[in-house]
Amino acid sequence: MRLLLVEDDLETADHIAHALTGHGHAVETVHDGAEGLVRARSGDHAALIVDRMLPGLDGLGLVRALRAEGLPTPVLMLTTMSGLNDRVEGLEGGADDYLVKPFAFSELLARVHAITRRGETHETTKLRLADLEMDLIRRTVVRDGKTIDLQPQEFRLLEFLLRNAGRVVTRAMLLENVWDLHFDPRTNIVETHISRLRSKVDRGFDRDLIHTLRGSGYVLRAD
């Protein structure tokens, strides 16, 4: 993927660009907001990674300007501010996701992948992976012809995994998107719920769909 990174801290920018390049992405790096806006207007990036605090035009201003011009390029906003208000402000300003520094690189990578996939499954009423099918209107899940009975939270968890099928989703992404939790819990909430979901979705079928990736998160895939 071709990515644009707008980050004024040279060391951080270098670190992120290096790691993303290592994962096969083409990264263009600029160090201030105004230049970032100029480059973003070209529209040939799969996603933008924008620091919130930038000299001149700040990250929020950049995203607002982009959205005001009707550019749909997905944006992941980075920030050192952990404030709840900042997050809401960022998302309302038009960012697609919001990541607080410092973060594990796997977290950044998973989120970049997640936002670039937005829109693909946007208008669908059914989500499918191999023999698993979710009907979003009727709120039903069927695997291999058998109906799977899910509680509302389990349904939301599976829906999120299905929408991101084939991509890594991290614990933090699940906590934020499925349960609206914006803090680090001390108990193994995600592991517990994934384990229960697994017992309903995977148990009794010949191949597993929910896979754990140690240290980075989970992935729903058929192979």
Add this chain to the structure above:
Amino acid sequence: MSCVRIRFLHTEAFRLSAIYVVIFAVSVMLLGGLVLIITERAFRDQAIQFSQGDIAAIQNGYDVEGMGEAIEVVQQLMAAPSTSDFFLLQKDGKPVAGNLPAMAPRTGVFQLVRNGHEILGVGKMLAPGVYAWSGSDFAHAQLVKREIVQTMVWLFAVALLLAVIGGALVSRSFLRRSDAMARACRAIMDGDLKARIPVRGTQDELDRLAGTINEMLDRIAALMENLHQVTNDIAHDLRTPVSQLRQGLERAKEGPGSEHAQALETAIGKTDAILALFAAMLRIAEIEGGKRRAAFATVSLAGLLHRMRDLFGPVADAAGHSLAIDLAQDAEVRGDPALLIQLLSNLIENAILHTPPGTHIVLALTVQEGRPALTVTDDGPGVPTDEHVKLFQRLYRREASRTRPGHGLGLSTAQAIAELHGAQIGVVPGAAGFAIRILFPAMRG
């Protein structure tokens, strides 16, 4: 000294005194003028009245017994003791009695000047050709007027002096008190945070101002103390993990390359723990800042409890605990749903993490005198009463829980969130096991 004098010329109290003196002076002058006018008019009226009486007597004499009697009356009047009166009785332009020379007969009230005397009197024709005039010297009225003016001037001078002295005293007192305020403020600026503005106890406006400023200073001092405490806590609590981090890295550097990956893994874990501590500290600061109140919405507590049960029920089960909710009715509060979820999560996670397997945890919603209350109860071993207060201190961790996940900020965060919502949070005394209750304010409207 001259510096002080110039300073109090610039005080508000002096300005007020000066304005007061000017208003006072103008009113004294107006009053004086009024008194003069009234006095003069009274003298005039009296003089005219006497003169008219005299003329009436002369007329009467003339009418009853003729000119001879009229002359007699004039002479009698002139003979009255201590008189300063003037009379004239003339017939066909020639004076026949009185102490004035002949004059053109003119009737009515008018004023004459004779030998430098102002004489006010009344003239009347008693019969054709017979003219009488009676008047009195007005000089003593002028004398009285002058005395009144003099008295007024003295009064005015004395009052002015008193006003100026009073104004100066008031200014001095005001200046002394505002100086005391300035001194206290400067002492605080210089680092003496305990300095306060003296209060007289008179409940006047300066006292009230001083009281308000002192309250503000108390609040600032409390916040500073809090900040100081947190800074110390952070310094203290971070030193240990940072030292351990450093030791681990040092040991890895000395050790064989095969252990590097493991050492780095541990180092990242320790760094994450340090960052989590920072994040929790900053979160508390953000909550205490009160900005989140702008995002308050109406939150259903029953809905919240169901969500918490769905979220933590499986977690509790997995840890060998049970989690149940107990509510008879719903209640609503104004609040921030995300923060209320964090509050309850902290309490529930404490109950799961700090009790042995088999413990029952109950989330209850009750309403006490119109105030909604949420209680998280467990039937675990509980916490000794003397530790209850310490539980809410930042970074306090019970000896037994030091090996469990957490950084000692869970209850501090919970308390900050409760206070943001105007709720009280505390350990329920006498509970079997351990119970924490959040008592919300009554929902208005």
